[in-house]
Amino acid sequence: MITQYHRPSDLDEALALVSQPNTMPLGGGTSLTAVDSSGPLSVVDLQLIGLDGLDSNGDIVTIGAMTLLQELAESSKVPPVLRDLAHREAPNTIRNAATLGGTIASAHAESELLAGLLAFDTTLFLSRTDGSKTIPLSKALEDLSVFDGAIITHVSLAATGTAVAHRTARTPADRPIVAVIGRRTASGETVIAATGLGSGPSLIDQDRLQTLQPLSDFRGSTEYRSRLAWVLTKRVIEDLEKEPVL
Numbered sequence: 001m002i003t004q005y006h007r008p009s010d011l012d013e014a015l016a017l018v019s020q021p022n023t024m025p026l027g028g029g030t031s032l033t034a035v036d037s038s039g040p041l042s043v044v045d046l047q048l049i050g051l052d053g054l055d056s057n058g059d060i061v062t063i064g065a066m067t068l069l070q071e072l073a074e075s076s077k078v079p080p081v082l083r084d085l086a087h088r089e090a091p092n093t094i095r096n097a098a099t100l101g102g103t104i105a106s107a108h109a110e111s112e113l114l115a116g117l118l119a120f121d122t123t124l125f126l127s128r129t130d131g132s133k134t135i136p137l138s139k140a141l142e143d144l145s146v147f148d149g150a151i152i153t154h155v156s157l158a159a160t161g162t163a164v165a166h167r168t169a170r171t172p173a174d175r176p177i178v179a180v181i182g183r184r185t186a187s188g189e190t191v192i193a194a195t196g197l198g199s200g201p202s203l204i205d206q207d208r209l210q211t212l213q214p215l216s217d218f219r220g221s222t223e224y225r226s227r228l229a230w231v232l233t234k235r236v237i238e239d240l241e242k243e244p245v246l
């Protein structure tokens with residue numbers, strides 16, 4: 001239960017607060033305000049500390065952690081596939097409150113946006129009271145403890161290359177059973193990321209698709225998900241081959 005609300009006006013103050021026990025950063029609050037914590041929880045609202053902004057230099061897009069999902073979905077500086085995935089991440093009401101930082105720290109297992117960010121080589125900028133560091137999103141998703149006591153200030157991702165996404169879900173509006181996002185980099189390398197094949201969004205080695213053993217659940221057996229991985233990856237690669245590299 002949230003018992004304390006702080007609204008610091010600069011990053012240092014926010015970091016000092018977040019380093020306290022049972023205290024968490026508050027982005028859009030769409031997920032955190034619904035948390036039923038076992039004890040009292042303090043939240044640190046990040047809205048006044050200047051973590052918004054979205055810019056591109058043509059090679060790299062830099063996005064503040066407080067950028068709304070709706071802003072991502074609308075920005076011409078964001079690669080088109082990521083715009084679509086931001087739009088798909090949540091309904092309109094949530095997109096206009098939920099932030100990129102909150103979505104990353106939530107690390108939801110079925111997030112197609114996170115898979116898309118992996119395909120675009122996203123790097124996170126994390127700050128804590130003892131300093132700042134950068135970490136690839138792929139590493140952060142393998143060990144979510146990196147977010148303990150930290151604030152994601154912004155992220156950077158590739159602005160170049162060509163990307164394609166394919167998914168299978170029970171209905172068009174439903175969460176994907178499996179989604180595959182592929183990107184051909186400007187140097188011709190193909191990067192594949194997916195959801196629905198492991199414990200969360202991850203980068204996928206095309207040559208090891210047959211070795212994947214996705215968990216079975218009410219939406220798809222291990223065999224069905226494995227087959228989807230193969231079919232969707234094939235479609236992604238075929239589409240990438242048709243696209244000019246940007």
Ligand SMILES: Cc1cc2nc3c(=O)[nH]c(=O)nc-3n(C[C@H](O)[C@H](O)[C@H](O)COP(=O)(O)OP(=O)(O)OC[C@H]3O[C@@H](n4cnc5c(N)ncnc54)[C@H](O)[C@@H]3O)c2cc1C
Pocket residue numbers: 024025026027028029030031032033046065066089097098099100101102103104105106107108110111112147150151152153175
């Ligand atoms: C398919 C799907 C289903 C989902 N279902 C759920 C669900 O059932 N329950 C759920 O909780 N979420 C769920 N989510 C996660 C969803 O991404 C969040 O609801 C929302 O995007 C979080 O954004 P927010 O800004 O509102 O975060 P908040 O609610 O403000 O925070 C979410 C988490 O992120 C942390 N955080 C926020 N900003 C930062 C920052 N800048 N740096 C470090 N940490 C930060 C918070 O401390 C908290 O732990 C789902 C996502 C998907 C894709």
